Amino acid sequence: MATLDEIRNEITQLDADLLALLARRRELSLEVARSKRADQRPIRDTHREQDLLVRLIQQGRALGLSAQYVTQLYHLVIEDSVLTQQDYLQRLANPMQAADETSVAYLGPLGSYSSLAARKYLGRYAQVSEHSCSNFAQVIEAVESGRCQFGVLPIENTSSGSINEVYDLMQQTSLSIVGELTYPIEHCLLVAVPTELAAIDTLYGHPQPLQQCSRYLAQHPDIHHVFCDSSSAAMAKVQALASPNVAAIGSADGGKLFGLTSIASGLANQQENMTRFIVVAREPIEVVPQVPAKTTLIMSTNQYAGALVEVLLVLRNHQINMTKLESRPIQGNPWEEMFYMDVAVNLHSEAMQRALQELYPLTRSLKVLGCYPSEDVAPTEIAPALLP
Numbered sequence: 569m570a571t572l573d574e575i576r577n578e579i580t581q582l583d584a585d586l587l588a589l590l591a592r593r594r595e596l597s598l599e600v601a602r603s604k605r606a607d608q609r610p611i612r613d614t615h616r617e618q619d620l621l622v623r624l625i626q627q628g629r630a631l632g633l634s635a636q637y638v639t640q641l642y643h644l645v646i647e648d649s650v651l652t653q654q655d656y657l658q659r660l661a662n663p664m665q666a667a668d669e670t671s672v673a674y675l676g677p678l679g680s681y682s683s684l685a686a687r688k689y690l691g692r693y694a695q696v697s698e699h700s701c702s703n704f705a706q707v708i709e710a711v712e713s714g715r716c717q718f719g720v721l722p723i724e725n726t727s728s729g730s731i732n733e734v735y736d737l738m739q740q741t742s743l744s745i746v747g748e749l750t751y752p753i754e755h756c757l758l759v760a761v762p763t764e765l766a767a768i769d770t771l772y773g774h775p776q777p778l779q780q781c782s783r784y785l786a787q788h789p790d791i792h793h794v795f796c797d798s799s800s801a802a803m804a805k806v807q808a809l810a811s812p813n814v815a816a817i818g819s820a821d822g823g824k825l826f827g828l829t830s831i832a833s834g835l836a837n838q839q840e841n842m843t844r845f846i847v848v849a850r851e852p853i854e855v856v857p858q859v860p861a862k863t864t865l866i867m868s869t870n871q872y873a874g875a876l877v878e879v880l881l882v883l884r885n886h887q888i889n890m891t892k893l894e895s896r897p898i899q900g901n902p903w904e905e906m907f908y909m910d911v912a913v914n915l916h917s918e919a920m921q922r923a924l925q926e927l928y929p930l931t932r933s934l935k936v937l938g939c940y941p942s943e944d945v946a947p948t949e950i951a952p953a954l955l956p
């Protein structure tokens with residue numbers, strides 16, 4: 569019988585082979601992207617994906633691998649392939665995004681959810697210079713002034729809803745939205761020294777995570793909450809205090825940067841706790857027709873009954889799918905509302921251009937905040953009839 573070391577050596581070698589194969593697969597998907605660019609075909613081909621998944625499930629079964637395992641694996645592989653192709657085509661169309669180096673501003677020092685999201689979004693750049701800010705307005709200012717190429721701002725959370733301050737800042741700025749990403753949020757109670765929940769009397773946290781964990785925190789009414797500018801500021805505070813009576817609320821990954829350990833996890837009201845971030849830059853980008861796009865609009869409607877309905881009818885008549893509608897008061901004009909809208913369409917598509925022509929006379933003000941690649945790579949489901 570082989571020794572444990574021998575078996576592990578074989579696993580190590582196998583893993584290296586798997587990675588080399590995945591890297592080769594990625595190279596091939598880039599070749600596909602080049603060919604699709606030449607004949608203007610969309611990146612996504614769900615028929616091809618269905619065929620591929622059905623075949624792989626059959627092959628997997630013959631090897632003793634479950635359909636669920638194979639499907640999960642390949643959803644990930646295909647997502648990577650689609651994103652790699654999108655990124656390639658987008659860089660060709662937007663030379664400003666083709667450089668190896670970039671800079672980004674976000675809320676909170678290293679370890680904040682915004683910093684983790686920024687790192688994920690800019691993962692393909694060889695070098696990223698990071699600027700941490702202590703509020704959202706500073707993030708906007710860092711990009712407006714040209715000190716940073718990108719700003720990453722949270723816009724909505726599945727648990728606590730829209731982040732109004734960011735919507736309000738977007739009313740004022742000349743920046744464009746050039747990207748989006750959704751980042752999973754896992755809130756934990758983080759401590760600096762070994763302790764237990766019953767000993768905690770003070771909890772440091774950013775108001776957003778505290779709100780997202782309101783139900784859990786309501787079960788511990790004796791714990792006093794102290795608001796901080798960011799989750800990292802809360803973690804730094806707890807690290808500095810090094811007391812068994814204090815904790816911070818934040819991600820386990822972020823906590824590690826401050827030497828903190830988690831004593832309770834999964835605290836959010838909603839189990840699927842995700843934050844959607846927008847990425848802003850000084851110049852708008854172009855989204856190539858092969859890449860699914862989203863456009864964000866901000867508008868104020870005329871003050872008569874049914875004005876918003878008319879706007880929505882224009883979208884419906886052009887078969888434009890609205891993925892988000894948010895209203896915010898107009899600063900300085902009590903009782904008047906601004907509407908933010910995300911629509912799943914390219915700004916330069918014929919449908920959107922026609923809709924805009926009809927929307928201008930129906931609105932008092934209308935501004936396009938940006939058109940950017942949609943990050944959703946919805947996994948292809950296999951029609952039951954095709955299941956092997």
Ligand SMILES: O=C(O)C(=O)C[C@]1(C(=O)O)C=C[C@@H](O)C=C1
Nearest residue numbers: 600611612613614616617646649
């Ligand atoms: O075959 C293609 O057209 C590809 O783009 C490659 C690929 C894949 O990774 O297998 C990726 C996206 C498509 O939706 C289908 C398949």
